[in-house]
Amino acid sequence: xxxxxxxxxxxxxxxxxxxxxxxxxxxxxxxxxxxxxxxxxxxxxxxxxxxxxxxxxxxxxxxxxxxxxxxxxxxxxxxxxxxxxxxxxxxxxxxxxxxxxxxxxxxxxxxxxxxxxxxxxxxxxxxxxxxxxxxxxxxxxxxxxxxxxxxxxxxxxxxxxxxxxxxxxxxxxxxxxxxxxxxxxxxxxxxxxxxxxxxxxxxxxxxxxxxxxxxxxxxxxxxxxxxxxxxxxxxxxxxxxxxxxxxxxxxx
Amino acid sequence: xxxxxxxxxxxxxxxxxxxxxxxxxxxxxxxxxxxxxxxxxxxxxxxxxxxxxxxxxxxxxxxxxxxxxxxxxxxxxxxxxxxxxxxxxxxxxxxxxxxxxxxxxxxxxxxxxxxxxxxxxxxxxxxxxxxxxxxxxxxxxxxxxxxxxxxxxxxxxxxxxxxxxxxxxxxxxxxxxxxxxxxxxxxxxxxxxxxxxxxxxxxxxxxxxxxxxxxxxxxxxxxxxxxxxxxxxxxxxxxxxxxxxxxxxxxxxxxxxxxxxxxxxxxxxxxxxxxxxxxxxxxxxxxxxxxxxxxxxxxxxxxxxxxxxxxxxxxxxxxxxxxxxxxxxxxxxxxxxxxxxxxxxxxxxxxxxxxxxxxxxxxxxxxxxxxxxxxxxxxxxxxxxxxxxxxxxxxxxxxxxxxxxxxxxxxxxxxxxxxxxxxxxxxxxxxxxxxxxxxxxxxxxx
Numbered sequence: 001x002x003x004x005x006x007x008x009x010x011x012x013x014x015x016x017x018x019x020x021x022x023x024x025x026x027x028x029x030x031x032x033x034x035x036x037x038x039x040x041x042x043x044x045x046x047x048x049x050x051x052x053x054x055x056x057x058x059x060x061x062x063x064x065x066x067x068x069x070x071x072x073x074x075x076x077x078x079x080x081x082x083x084x085x086x087x088x089x090x091x092x093x094x095x096x097x098x099x100x101x102x103x104x105x106x107x108x109x110x111x112x113x114x115x116x117x118x119x120x121x122x123x124x125x126x127x128x129x130x131x132x133x134x135x136x137x138x139x140x141x142x143x144x145x146x147x148x149x150x151x152x153x154x155x156x157x158x159x160x161x162x163x164x165x166x167x168x169x170x171x172x173x174x175x176x177x178x179x180x181x182x183x184x185x186x187x188x189x190x191x192x193x194x195x196x197x198x199x200x201x202x203x204x205x206x207x208x209x210x211x212x213x214x215x216x217x218x219x220x221x222x223x224x225x226x227x228x229x230x231x232x233x234x235x236x237x238x239x240x241x242x243x244x245x246x247x248x249x250x251x252x
Numbered sequence: 253x254x255x256x257x258x259x260x261x262x263x264x265x266x267x268x269x270x271x272x273x274x275x276x277x278x279x280x281x282x283x284x285x286x287x288x289x290x291x292x293x294x295x296x297x298x299x300x301x302x303x304x305x306x307x308x309x310x311x312x313x314x315x316x317x318x319x320x321x322x323x324x325x326x327x328x329x330x331x332x333x334x335x336x337x338x339x340x341x342x343x344x345x346x347x348x349x350x351x352x353x354x355x356x357x358x359x360x361x362x363x364x365x366x367x368x369x370x371x372x373x374x375x376x377x378x379x380x381x382x383x384x385x386x387x388x389x390x391x392x393x394x395x396x397x398x399x400x401x402x403x404x405x406x407x408x409x410x411x412x413x414x415x416x417x418x419x420x421x422x423x424x425x426x427x428x429x430x431x432x433x434x435x436x437x438x439x440x441x442x443x444x445x446x447x448x449x450x451x452x453x454x455x456x457x458x459x460x461x462x463x464x465x466x467x468x469x470x471x472x473x474x475x476x477x478x479x480x481x482x483x484x485x486x487x488x489x490x491x492x493x494x495x496x497x498x499x500x501x502x503x504x505x506x507x508x509x510x511x512x513x514x515x516x517x518x519x520x521x522x523x524x525x526x527x528x529x530x531x532x533x534x535x536x537x538x539x540x541x542x543x544x545x546x547x548x549x550x551x552x553x554x555x556x557x558x559x560x561x562x563x564x565x566x567x568x569x570x571x572x573x574x575x576x577x578x579x580x581x582x583x584x585x586x587x588x589x590x591x592x593x594x595x596x597x598x599x600x601x602x603x604x605x606x607x608x609x610x611x612x613x614x615x616x617x618x619x620x621x622x623x624x625x626x627x628x629x630x631x632x633x634x635x636x637x638x639x640x641x642x643x644x645x646x647x648x649x650x651x652x653x654x655x656x657x658x659x660x661x662x663x664x665x666x667x668x669x670x671x672x673x674x675x676x677x678x679x680x681x682x683x684x685x686x687x688x689x690x691x692x693x694x695x696x697x698x
Contacts, residue, residue, distance in 0.1 A: 087357025
């Protein structure tokens with residue numbers, strides 16, 4: 001299904017997932033994510049986009065089907081092993097609420113490193129560099145409640161990338177932002193991911209956000225309906241210079 | 253572990269006002285527990301016959317001192333209940349934070365350790381404060397020499413309270429599964445028939461012991477007395493606590509078809525979390541069992557003194573002991589009621605969005621107020637009644653062995669009613685929060 005050459009970084013095959021009596025969220029969904037690729041998963045509300053992302057990121061396990069990451073079956077790993085993968089190989093960004101309100105932006109960004117046992121000084125140093133890349137170094141000592149939505153999302157992206165993961169899973173990362181802040185967040189994500197060679201799986205219902213991807217798949221009723229090459233969109237989305245984000249300003 | 257401690261400290265330092273309430277009340281609970289422990293060590297390390305200028309001679313003899321130590325340790329039960337309620341403060345917020353930590357790559361065990369260490373820091377602050385206050389008191393009471401063993405005991409208690417708090421938190425959270433997606437669930441093991449069989453066997457054993465106790469003059473009664481008394485006390489308390497949960501479940505089902513809106517809302521809440529009532533009222537019910545028995549014995553001793561069964565020169569000794577015990581019980585009741593008020597306030601704060609939605613939909617505030625009071629009043633009534641019966645049974649058993657005068661029953665009968673009324677007042681104390689909880693702005697809270 002992937003248009004990329006070689007083995008995919010992550011491949012999902014015939015995924016089925018049902019929650020309670022609400023019906024199946026996924027019905028035999030198949031998708032592949034190549035290394036360094038930016039893939040948008042689009043679809044209406046309830047189509048199974050987020051569930052697909054959760055399965056691929058190892059947050060939930062599918063009822064049936066397989067998720068293959070490298071040589072490993074993600075769906076067969078223990079909770080502890082999947083947690084370890086999320087800390088080292090994957091980064092996850094949600095619409096909002098993933099930052100810890102008690103911690104400063106710098107500590108939030110350093111969190112995966114601190115949890116892995118990296119010394120506080122070293123973790124903060126590395127996190128500081130990532131905050132700078134996302135243009136929020138000026139907010140390093142602020143807590144999430146003191147930042148704008150766009151700034152908080154960029155801190156979340158810094159946290160997702162601080163371990164230099166192989167893949168970032170972003171579930172509606174601009175869903176709670178206005179169009180300008182959303183654009184700034186997406187530009188920063190795409191630019192940084194390309195620079196680091198990180199694959200991005202982007203779940204969105206917004207065509208403008210999906211335009212940042214190399215490729216787009218649409219989900220309907222838990223099944224992958226179509227695969228759309230989007231080279232023209234991807235090209236226009238590729239920034240040629242550093243992200244246009246302000247250091248201290250709120251995007252509003 | 254060092255990384256976990258660093259994170260726990262960072263989380264504690266960054267806490268907002270709501271979290272600080274929890275931390276401060278937890279520290280207060282630890283302060284009380286440490287203070288009781290230090291007092292028990294002080295009394296326990298005095299040896300032989302000593303003239304102690306406090307407690308009407310109650311602390312002079314080793315035998316009565318042991319009773320005081322047991323009473324001081326017994327006061328730890330309501331303090332633990334209080335700490336348990338404090339841990340529930342801000343539970344929703346804490347659960348979200350646990351989920352955020354999981355999303356960032358923390359393992360379930362790591363999340364539990366971080367949460368437990370947060371409690372540990374608060375308890376350490378409370379324990380150190382208690383030690384400082386206690387040392388000041390000791391320095392003021394310079395006429396009593398303290399053996400080196402006492403100082404060792406003080407160190408053990410001061411460090412032990414936070415250590416136990418961490419351990420208890422880890423154990424309490426061991427079945428809590430925090431998902432990175434933000435939901436937290438508590439897994440429960442299947443109820444085993446072995447557990448039920450053990451409980452039934454225990455009850456039968458206690459029944460046998462109590463029956464043996466009633467055989468006056470036999471050597472068995474003297475040997476079994478303390479064991480049977482404590483076991484029966486614990487059983488009465490546990491039965492009352494279980495009845496609170498079971499009656500909440502039953503009433504929640506039965507009243508679900510009521511035509512009265514306040515009853516209907518209260519029934520819905522009881523049905524949703526029936527065991528919240530037993531958790532909230534556990535220490536109040538245990539205190540009720542003891543208080544009923546105490547009030548009976550106090551009244552009996554006064555009657556015996558008036559009848560001349562107890563000599564006037566000994567009356568001060570006995571009544572002094574009762575007054576000290578009564579003071580301890582009042583303290584226990586105050587701590588338990590504090591925990592009850594905290595529990596009710598927390599329940600109200602957690603549900604503020606739902607309450608605001610009900611108010612916005614046109615439910616009058618008076619109906620919501622009545623519903624909140626009914627949530628406390630309905631399951632508490634049968635539980636307090638059972639606690640009263642348990643306490644009365646213990647008193648009657650003891651009095652039938654000791655008394656040579658008619659058994660007074662007025663105060664023991666009034667005690668459960670009084671406790672019930674005070675509990676409703678404690679629950680009503682949180683009602684002013686309802687005014688804030690139903691503001692339209694609360695609809696924006698998740």
